[in-house]
Amino acid sequence: MTSFSNNGARTSDSDRRLIILTEGHTEPVTGKTATCVVRYRPEQVVALLDSTQAGRTTQELLSVGGDIPIVASLDDAPLANALMLGIAPSGGRIPPAWRKIILTAINRGMDVISGLHDFLCNDPEFANAAALKGVHLIDVRKNNERDVASRLNIREECLRVHTVGQDCSVGKMLVALELSNAMKARDISSKFVATGQTGIMVEGDGCPIDCVVSDFLSGAIEKQILEHQHHDVLFIEGQGSISHPRYSAVTLGLLHGCLPQAMILCYEVGRKAVYGMDYMPLKSLVELREVYETMANLMVPSRVIGVAMNSRKVSAEEAEKERERVRQELGLPVCDVIRHGPEDLLDPIQAMLPQTVAS
Amino acid sequence: MTSFSNNGARTSDSDRRLIILTEGHTEPVTGKTATCVVRYRPEQVVALLDSTQAGRTTQELLSVGGDIPIVASLDDAPLANALMLGIAPSGGRIPPAWRKIILTAINRGMDVISGLHDFLCNDPEFANAAALKGVHLIDVRKNNERDVASRLNIREECLRVHTVGQDCSVGKMLVALELSNAMKARDISSKFVATGQTGIMVEGDGCPIDCVVSDFLSGAIEKQILEHQHHDVLFIEGQGSISHPRYSAVTLGLLHGCLPQAMILCYEVGRKAVYGMDYMPLKSLVELREVYETMANLMVPSRVIGVAMNSRKVSAEEAEKERERVRQELGLPVCDVIRHGPEDLLDPIQAMLPQTVAS
Numbered sequence: 001m002t003s004f005s006n007n008g009a010r011t012s013d014s015d016r017r018l019i020i021l022t023e024g025h026t027e028p029v030t031g032k033t034a035t036c037v038v039r040y041r042p043e044q045v046v047a048l049l050d051s052t053q054a055g056r057t058t059q060e061l062l063s064v065g066g067d068i069p070i071v072a073s074l075d076d077a078p079l080a081n082a083l084m085l086g087i088a089p090s091g092g093r094i095p096p097a098w099r100k101i102i103l104t105a106i107n108r109g110m111d112v113i114s115g116l117h118d119f120l121c122n123d124p125e126f127a128n129a130a131a132l133k134g135v136h137l138i139d140v141r142k143n144n145e146r147d148v149a150s151r152l153n154i155r156e157e158c159l160r161v162h163t164v165g166q167d168c169s170v171g172k173m174l175v176a177l178e179l180s181n182a183m184k185a186r187d188i189s190s191k192f193v194a195t196g197q198t199g200i201m202v203e204g205d206g207c208p209i210d211c212v213v214s215d216f217l218s219g220a221i222e223k224q225i226l227e228h229q230h231h232d233v234l235f236i237e238g239q240g241s242i243s244h245p246r247y248s249a250v251t252l253g254l255l256h257g258c259l260p261q262a263m264i265l266c267y268e269v270g271r272k273a274v275y276g277m278d279y280m281p282l283k284s285l286v287e288l289r290e291v292y293e294t295m296a297n298l299m300v301p302s303r304v305i306g307v308a309m310n311s312r313k314v315s316a317e318e319a320e321k322e323r324e325r326v327r328q329e330l331g332l333p334v335c336d337v338i339r340h341g342p343e344d345l346l347d348p349i350q351a352m353l354p355q356t357v358a359s
Numbered sequence: 360m361t362s363f364s365n366n367g368a369r370t371s372d373s374d375r376r377l378i379i380l381t382e383g384h385t386e387p388v389t390g391k392t393a394t395c396v397v398r399y400r401p402e403q404v405v406a407l408l409d410s411t412q413a414g415r416t417t418q419e420l421l422s423v424g425g426d427i428p429i430v431a432s433l434d435d436a437p438l439a440n441a442l443m444l445g446i447a448p449s450g451g452r453i454p455p456a457w458r459k460i461i462l463t464a465i466n467r468g469m470d471v472i473s474g475l476h477d478f479l480c481n482d483p484e485f486a487n488a489a490a491l492k493g494v495h496l497i498d499v500r501k502n503n504e505r506d507v508a509s510r511l512n513i514r515e516e517c518l519r520v521h522t523v524g525q526d527c528s529v530g531k532m533l534v535a536l537e538l539s540n541a542m543k544a545r546d547i548s549s550k551f552v553a554t555g556q557t558g559i560m561v562e563g564d565g566c567p568i569d570c571v572v573s574d575f576l577s578g579a580i581e582k583q584i585l586e587h588q589h590h591d592v593l594f595i596e597g598q599g600s601i602s603h604p605r606y607s608a609v610t611l612g613l614l615h616g617c618l619p620q621a622m623i624l625c626y627e628v629g630r631k632a633v634y635g636m637d638y639m640p641l642k643s644l645v646e647l648r649e650v651y652e653t654m655a656n657l658m659v660p661s662r663v664i665g666v667a668m669n670s671r672k673v674s675a676e677e678a679e680k681e682r683e684r685v686r687q688e689l690g691l692p693v694c695d696v697i698r699h700g701p702e703d704l705l706d707p708i709q710a711m712l713p714q715t716v717a718s
Binding site: 093117146148149150151209210211212213214215217218219242243245246247248249250252253254256277279280283291294295298299 | 569
């Protein structure tokens with residue numbers, strides 16, 4: 001498919017003029033959906049809607065998007081034709097205060113795009129209003145995956161690179177996207193395989209695997225691999241962490257379904273505890289490398305070939321010191337793909353490609 | 360809850376007179392739902408329905424249930440008031456040939472109980488027929504789990520024992536049930552925590568975790584633990600295998616959600632490949648013990664304390680030889696809980712209980 005869609009709704013990229021709802025959460029972590037869409041699809045974004053930050057720009061608050069304004073109400077962005085919900089809260093529920101804004105958008109004839117676990121289309125009030133106005137409610141996480149993995153017909157020559165993490169929200173999606181884009185810039189056929197709602201919104205296809213019924217999780221990602229393995233390299237977006245108290249099932253099903261020959265270990269500098277569970281300390285990168293390799297090798301020979309650090313909270317000097325420390329500790333290339341560029345990770349990946357592709 | 364139920368239907372144990380549909384699959388592996396219900400709830404079972412085996416008994420074909428007959432049609436079991444679907448095929452779909460039998464049962468005024476992923480209540484033909492006749496369609500796997508795990512308020516003194524496996528369908532449910540029953544016989548407060556459709560049908564409560572949306576899997580089993588942790592010991596039914604190409608997500612989410620201090624490693628003597636995937640060799644028990652312990656210890660100190668062998672396909676002599684081999688190889692107690700009784704596994708579990716409970 002060329003644009004993400006559900007329920008038969010199709011909204012082509014060129015037609016979409018988004019206002020992204022981030023009320024009270026216009027910052028990069030809780031507002032990661034908004035931040036990533038602004039970063040990778042700025043041409044689609046008319047404004048962000050956050051009455052607590054009206055008058056500022058996305059560049060000021062999210063470090064991306066230039067002059068894209070933050071506005072206080074739908075009235076302030078008359079050119080927008082679709083409302084996107086721009087946060088991804090734990091559990092994926094619709095904040096109660098947002099209901100009125102969503103209904104107003106529907107009643108203005110705007111499509112509404114959501115990546116939450118609470119489906120808009122299952123909400124009678126939203127569904128009735130949308131039917132009356134003839135607008136689409138697009139639930140990016142909605143799926144009906146019902147196939148188990150087969151492990152058959154996997155193309156060995158396709159290099160599958162998987163971003164795995166120390167925690168949620170450390171940059172696994174962004175790293176996979178940046179590496180894929182940089183590989184394309186080297187004239188190598190590459191594809192970013194989106195596995196979460198934000199990645200799907202950016203890429204226009206993928207599978208929302210954290211919303212798949214557990215028995216079919218590995219089967220769902222296997223289908224993505226089979227669909228895209230004509231490329232030379234796939235960069236498969238990771239989810240959660242193998243040591244996450246809530247989401248390790250998603251992480252392992254994805255790992256065992258996408259069969260990576262190479263993994264990139266992603267973390268955020270300075271984070272000590274599980275995001276949203278500050279009473280749960282994070283496991284060390286050394287321990288996690290071992291666990292990821294053990295688990296991946298149950299299916300296919302696989303190793304962690306580099307570390308992607310997210311250093312947005314520290315200075316350039318601190319980032320460089322940390323980078324060197326982790327290089328020494330793990331004996332692997334380390335970089336922040338935004339701050340340093342992705343070249344240090346790209347080179348070892350390119351070296352794994354068959355000679356016919358890499359030369 | 361005291362009896363399994365969905366969609367508001369409640370069928371109390373004492374009222375239920377089952378005919379179990381196993382057409383063409385009256386054997387212990389594909390027909391494991393039937394086999395386990397006959398083993399643990401024989402008083403509820405009027406007959407099995409399998410036209411290819413009519414005239415025989417469950418004892419002959421499943422080694423349980425005594426004289427419970429296999430019949431050729433619903434006409435041959437007029438006392439039955441409910442039809443149970445007795446197989447658990449990979450993927451959980453309703454075999455097309457069964458539709459007519461299900462409709463006939465509904466039209467006779469019988470409730471229909473299913474553990475498949477394809478929900479009866481979502482099938483318009485079944486749903487309309489059931490509404491007309493006023494009967495209940497009970498989909499044991501249907502759930503709306505939407506809570507993430509918190510890891511809070513876990514009672515440390517409650518001993519959580521988890522059966523983990525080399526593969527699917529090796530006896531994890533049966534071992535947990537037998538151990539729980541034997542522990543009760545020692546006057547220790549124990550509970551079998553069912554996590555699959557068959558276990559739920561036998562126990563009358565539990566959570567069908569392989570049908571929970573992935574993000575909420577660990578949260579769903581955590582709720583079971585919190586509900587039942589007033590017991591001294593919980594025996595939590597395992598699912599799949601940590602090395603299963605299809606279902607490892609379910610296995611890990613369950614392991615990380617139920618936080619076992621002790622694990623029992625279950626396997627079937629003679630099985631060499633993944634059930635239903637004969638091109639995928641099984642991992643060794645030694646390797647699996649290490650992987651299960653590594654993964655469990657990410658959350659809580661935990662170890663494999665014994666091995667449950669399923670020796671139904673081999674002679675007593677072969678079973679004894681294998682038992683001794685595995686004892687030596689792993690340095691752990693080993694038994695077939697049916698053939699040898701569960702005592703060898705029960706003793707080390709009882710030794711882990713607080714003094715006040717165990718004495």
